[in-house]
Amino acid sequence: MAATSADRLDVIIFGASGFTGKYTVYEAVSVLNGLRWGVAGRNREKLQQVLKEMGAKAQKDLSQIPIIVADVFDEASLLEMAKRCRIVVNTAGPYRFYGEKVVSACIEAGTHHVDVSGEPQYMETMQLKYNERAKERGVYIVSACGFDSIPADMGVIFVEKNFDGVVNSVETFIESGMKDGAPTDVGNAGLNYGTWESAVFGLAHADELRAIRKGLFPRRLPKFYPVLKQRPLMFRSTEVDKVCLPFPGSDRSVVMRSQRFLYDNDKKRPVQMHAYICFPSWLVAITVAFFASIFGLMAKFQVGRRLLLQYPGFFSAGLASKSGPSEAAMENSFFKMTIKANGWPKSDRLAESTDQYTEPPNKTLSVRVTGPNPGYGATCVALLSTALTILRESDKMPGTGGVLPPAAAxxxxxxxxxxxxxxxxxxxxxxANK
Known part of the structure; x- marks a missing residue:
């Protein structure tokens, strides 16, 4: 029997027995304090174990948290789950394989949905297929709600709110590492297997994006000048004094979708953006580039993908594993994203968003976004915080619903x-603000 609106939980964490899911349960104890929340997945015993384990970690009795059995291969169970809450927090990836049925069930049930996908093909396909239906149903579907897209996408919003003028472009420089004084035997924070799997299949099918984007945005944006040029393939950044490579994640695609939305809906001049990842030395950067080249080549072929998925530790130089990073490694890890913006002061603002400046940018702003345990601390807090924001502040969000990237939402x-x-x-x- 479907739950009445009064019986509905506020939040259900789906995929709670997975690696990201169980740490989302841990963070829910504090982030969702005062709300009615539950967990869902296909195995009740595993969910009970997660509640016991994370309850002990949080020093909180979670034995009374509702458990819902739902399976991505059973669409009826997904619909019943979605009907039991106001928002589904979906941690069950790779979303390319498992995400769409959950999104579809949520829209049918009139339930909001957030996830931590970093898969452009999945995110943009969901927008193309379900945006209008989500609007009709009054449902917000928001992906990329974790590290590293939240620091990048909301970081650009933070820049614009503090720029006191018009931003032409931003460059992001992301670093991660271990805290000073961390024990030498904890290893690195690394990736769990699901994240590695998403990266393998995302790169393998990257050529799908052109057709998806043509359907999503049949009308191209006008060009805004000056155009932000891509830096060299490898360079030392004066902004962070590190050796940098182009960042291979979804940050740029997420930011550009948000900027496109804000241009189309608010007539705001879109910010141009490029993203880079930083390393302490040329040797480290060259080593990473070498492994990335091998990864990219192997991901294009079925036999290569099979090897990448079978031996993640070897092909990632120990960064990814089927067991995931240790607790100690996660607790001692951190991230830092520096964002450098260029633009014009308020006094030079143009009458229309489509007008072009004739003078080069003469104002800069640098901001920084930092946080601990990026993969499974900051990510889980960000994911739950987006859910909380939808529940509390939907009146400040655009329209009545839709499939949106974070900054647009x-x-x-x-x-x-x-x-x-x-x-x-x-x-x-x-x-710095100059």
């Missing part, structure tokens, strides 16, 4: 303030 909300409240959240700060 949350630019006018207090999401950044919410992220800054929590121990494993994120801090946004201004470094």
């Amino acid at each position: 949350f630019s006018k909300t207090s999401l950044i303030s919410e992220l800054e409240k929590h121990e494993h959240g994120m801090k946004f700060e201004i470094l």
Whole structure:
């Protein structure tokens, strides 16, 4: 029997027995304090074990948290799960294989949905297929709600709110590492197997994006000048004094989708963006580039993908594993994203968003977004914070619903303030304003 609106839980964490899911349960104890939440997955015993384990870690009795059995291969169970809550927090990836049926069930049930996908093909396909239906049903579907897309996408919003002018372009420089004084035997924070699997199949099917984007955006944006040029393949950045490579994640695609939305809906000049990942030395950067080249080549062929998936530790130089990183490694890890913006002061603002500047940008702003345990602390807090924001501030979100990237959904909300409240959240700060 479907739950009445009064019986509905506020939040259900789906995929709670997975690696990301169980740490989302741990963070839910504090982030969702005061809300009615439950967990869902295909195995009740595993879910009970997660509640016991994470309850002990959080020093909280979670034995009364509702458990819902739902399986991605049983669409009826997904629909019943979606009907039992106001928002589904979906941690069950890779979303390319398992995400769409959950999204479809949520829209049918009139239930919001957030996830931590970093898979452009999945995210953009969901927008293409379900955006109009989500609007009709009054449902928000928001992906990329974790590290590293939240720091990048909401970081650009933070830049624009503090720029006091018009931003032409931003460059992001992301670093991660272990805290000073961390024990030498904890290993690295690394990736769990699901994240590695998503990366393998995402790269393998990257050529799908052109057709998806042609359907999603049949009308191209006008060109805005000056155009932000891509840096060299490998370079030393004066902004962070590190050796940098182009960042291979979904940050740029997520930010550009948000900027396109804000241009189409708010007539705001879109910010151009390029993303880079930083390393402490040329040797480390060259080594990473070497492994990345092998990864990219192997992902294009079925036999190569099979090897990558069978031996993640070997082909990632120990970064990915089927067991995931250790607790100690996660607790001692951190990330830092520096964002450098260029633009014009308020006094030079043009009358229309489509007008072109004749003078080069003459104003800069640098900001930084930082946080601990990026993969399974900051990510889980960000994911839950987006759910909380939808529940509390849907009146500040665009329209009545839709399939949206984070900044498009949350630019006018207090999401950044919410992220800054929590121990494993994120801090946004201004470094220099010239």
